[in-house]
Amino acid sequence: MSCKVKGCRNKLSHVTKYHMCGKCNNFGHGQVECGNEELTNNLIQYFNDTIDIKCEVPNCSNNQTHTTDGHICIFCDKNINMHLKVCPEYGIKVPDENIRFGSFNEYEFLQLGEYYERYVGMGCAQYVRRNKNSNLLESLFMHSDNWGQYGADTSDLPRYKAFIYEYIKNETDIE
Ligand SMILES: [Zn+2]
Ligand SMILES: [Zn+2]
Ligand SMILES: [Zn+2]
């Protein structure tokens, strides 16, 4: 099977469901279909397609939708060999200097594998998680300017995605 999205340049590396739109970064359509309900709906009929040669990236959760070359990083949304420099998969460690350790007493209610999101003003947010492996509380600060809107070099989005990856949001209201 191959991708049915109009104008796709790498048809053989993935199926329709795994085509990432260059406009909105969502999956299952391309720039031509983006925002057009009729065209995007028209692609749903191909969403059960599977790829002939499966992705071999370890722990890939979608390996029947793309080849190894077609694998897109879940943290930085780039192709497997084109990670953003700020991507944890590029060699940057998470936790890294952006992640602070300490006693976050008010977050003691967090269970293993949970994270908490707290707005701290001016569009900034603090994320605290209870590390699945170490049981320690860790926090990541996201500045309002660092959500990728000013380009890849100042984006903390990949770190954020890695920080909460496979963690469950705790909705407790502590304000
Ligand atoms: Zn495609
Ligand atoms: Zn789109
Ligand atoms: Zn993959």
Ligand SMILES: [Zn+2]
């Ligand atoms: Zn990446």
